[in-house]
Amino acid sequence: EKADSLKEMTIEADQFLNNGKTNVSTFSGDVVVVRGTLKVKAEKAVVTKSADEFQHVVLTAKPGAKISFRQKRDGGPDLWVEGESEKAEYDEKTEFVKFLSKAQIRYLDGSKVTQQQEGEFLSYDSKNDVFVGVNSSSGQSVSGGGRIKTTIQPRTEKQAN
Amino acid sequence: QAQTTASRTFEEDLVLRQKSNQTKADDKNAPTTVQSERLWGRPERFIHFENDVEVVKGATTMNADKATYRFLEDEVDAEGKVSLQRNGDCYKGDSARIQLDSSSGNVINPVYKLLRNNAQGKAEKIDFIDEERSVIHQGTYSSCDGLDPDWYLRAETLDLDTGLDKGIASKSVLYFLGTPILATPSLTFPLSGARHSGFLPPVFGASSKGGAEFALPYYFNIAPNRDLTLYPKVISRRGLQLGAEGRYLGETYRGETSLEGLNNDRVTNTNRYALTSVHQQQLLPELALNWNLNYASDDNYPSDFSNSITKTSQRLLLRDINFTYTGSFWNLNLRASNYQVLQDYAAPIDRPYDRLPQLQFHAEQHDVKGFDWSADAMLTRFWHPTQVRGDRLVLNPQVSFPMVEPGYFVVPKVSLHATTYQLSNIVPGQDPNFHRVVPTFSVDSGLVFERQSSLLGKEVTQTLEPRLFYVRTPYREQSNFPNFDSGVADFNFAQIFSENRFTGQDRIGDANQITAALVSRYIEMDGEERLKLALGQRFYFNTQRVTLDNVNSPSRSDLLLAASGKVSPTLSADAALQLNQSTHQSVQASYGIRWQPEVKKILNLSYRLQRDTLKQLDISGQWPIANRWYAVGRSNYSLMDKRVVDGLVGFEYKADCWSLRFLAQRFAVNSTNNNSGFSIQLELNGLARLGIGNNPIEALKRNISGYQPISER
């Protein structure tokens, strides 16, 4: 949701470790990142503060588990986006979130999934409202390297008109 | 005659339509899944997919290099080596668009192949209207494989409707081996043989009587159970003939009526027309109406206007209307019937009696305290322009006491045949009234023996069925009785066990005779009768005094032999011989052999003899003579007249997706000359049959028993 970019980002976790020199701080154990309606849960988050005070967060999940996120979307009273992946990166400045390896994103209208994407690399640029999907977590598409699957549900009568 | 690709009966067509409706998968609310190596887009607006994109929705699958999905229009556009699969049909083109919810859309520069009748072709564009209908623009259509098919139809637009099973080509040109052979404003053809309104392929023809002919039939598929075929035909020497044939099938009725008319025939400057109409209807559950009406405007109509043998050789056209009321164990039939005689003055035919009307009553009951009884009554008014006329009443009660067991049967029967005549239009002095009462006593008895044995290595049950049939009918003077409907019956195994050697009711033959017969059948394990041998002879204890038109009374006894069945898996034979004991001459004989090693490879040979009337040798066959070439032929040679009475020779060429038939036919029309016809037929599988002359397949099926068109699997 556009309004989230004006909100301030908070991160909670069981432990917190800050390395003054490199201004890198690491959160671990039930990490929850909140920014307006965006809410991300993960096992570990490594936050690096850039010179212009913007934070770059890299989140990872417990082995075998997944990071999960949920955010409200513009354009409707009850539109949401949610998803999981094994690893994620979020850049406060570019407002660019990347979900890597076995990522899945679902767009919901209320509780009904209208569209869904699964793949190795799914990213969302909320400032320009653009999402990208690539078949390898490097971010560059590898020909023959597997494919991203998108499922679009048929539009119900309500949506159609 | 209109040539439809496969003139199906209504029933087959209805079943086909119902089947096609069930298989339509309901794709409307199936999800769409898209796979690609890369994608990007804006939520709720569009998604671009790239690299190895595959879109699947219900029965439709699309592969392409790139595709874009637009949410608002709910459409997917694809470019780059697009291949689209839809209900089994596949299309390959440069780009394509699919509307997801209505599954309409189009493909640009497609090459397509339809699953249904593996037709294929290319086009500038194909529009999908909905799940079943598509329109091919500036495209070609052919059922031949490969890039340059032997034949193809190029059309401006080609509407294919797999739901209604029909294709309509507008402004189409048909190319065969590269040369255009037919251009039509609109041509309808069935995608799988069902029937639809539209022009049928034109029919060219030529006959010695009418000169060149051209007909362009149009077919109205009015309703699933009603259709009408119109065939205007230009006959060069005679003029324009209009023909119409209507068929209808209802819950309680069915029928077919065809009418042909040519006013002011330039050869005879008279009006020439013909009608045939057949109708059956169940007016009430017990009351049925049937009519069978045939009429021709003049004697030479059949030989002038049709080159099909069945019509030409019929000189007697039946006109019959009857009502039948069916009770629980009886029925009552009221009919009016007479024949139109198409006279041939070279060998004149005498006019049969009219029956205007005839009332028939029949009742029978079985196992009434062990007895079977039946009663027949018939009141008929016979009319004839010149000969004696009369009303005739016949009463014929019968009672029998059948003792039937699986191994034997004995059936004594007593019957009475009472007849009274009231004649008119008689020669002065001739008695107008006649009566006759004739009792008949008969005993039919037989045994059935069985044993297991083997025939050609196969285990069979062989039966041995001796049978004795004694008939005693006293003599009644009948020589001056009128003869309206009696004749001497053929002497065969059906007649040998009936009491009266004459058919009809006007002559009751005196009889003191015993018929002995021995039948042996070889029955396979599945109950099929593989081979049947039969031997029968009748012994007359006194000479028969009732004769008909003073045919010399049959000799002391005749021998009857018959054998029919499969001698080997590919060879079947049947033979029947009637041997006159006193003259030791065969009265009637027919021997036939059929050798059919495989389908479309058959030879028939038969010899038929009817003492003093017919002696014919009949050879017919269908045989592959070279790669893809088949020869078909028949020669029915009359040994008495030293002349081929009914001959036919033809060739068939079978390519993968079309077949060509040449046929020359010659049959006797009357005592002096023959009618010869020539026809060529090009059958384009899945499109139509184009022909010159009469449909050869009908003539081949009639002339060569066991013939199968090479285009059929």
Next chain:
Amino acid sequence: CGFTLRGPVSFPFKSIYIGLSDASPLGGELKRQIRANGQTLITAEAKDAEVILDVLSETREKQILSLNSQGRVREYNLLYNFRFRLRDAVGKEYLEPVTVQLKRTITFNEAQVLAKESEEALLYRDMQSDLVQQIMRRLSVVKMDQ
């Protein structure tokens, strides 16, 4: 030489429904023969019967066999084709569709056309009783335990 009198024809089913109306002569004669045979019950309704005789087609045809030199028909072939199958009420097939074909030859002469009409009826009745025997024989060898 091994021949014995034929024993009773037993059908491997207790009840049968014949898919032919009583008004049809073939239906009447077939039902009479089955009743005369003893142990099999003919039901009035298809649902009460153990097996159902489905009539797929019953056609009679008259084909020209030979002409004389004046082009007049001198012989016809009378054909009687009957195609049927045996199934139970649910649709399980005991006897797959089978066609019985019968043929009789009849001579013809325009002068006796009325007499030939009744002779044709005689030949069709003869084919009909032959057909009934063949149907009965096929019913008696049906395997019920497929």
